[in-house]
Amino acid sequence: MSKDLGFGKTKLDLSGFEPQPKAADDEPLASADAVAEKAGFVSREPVERLARVRKPAEPYDTAYIRAPVSVINRLKAYCNESGLSYGQALEEMMRKAGI
Template structure:
């Protein structure tokens, strides 16, 4: 039959699969090396990592509970206080604590 697409043939040639499979790459045995190889292969294929990014935890100096205070003051006083904090590198709370200690409170 002309339209059997090769399925009707009784004789089939043998396929030689022993050639062309020489060992040419390094065998990865370490888990870390395996992960790195998988990451490189996925990046080459255009996949993006879905692993969560690591967040840096903030280290707080004080274990004391904190609260908010809202101060209504002239803009010149607020600007001087902010400039002082910027120059000293202190937070507003640290600067307030230092000023209160220096005034005896």
């Protein structure tokens, strides 16, 4: 078994090798993004997450309410229709009641 791995003792003749000149007048290469889009690739770059801007407010606390399902359903329906959170809805109802 030979141990020269195909390299042998002779040198490789590269005298006829010349790189081809870059064609400057040919149509410009499309950007990598355009080629990827045309091929249907989807970017895997991470999407920038925006930080939530919170209004300065007073501290929060939790109030647990036990009430009949019909009352809780009415509260949830009111919040869904008005777009208010439970806390905002409670504040609105207390304001209307004068409390």
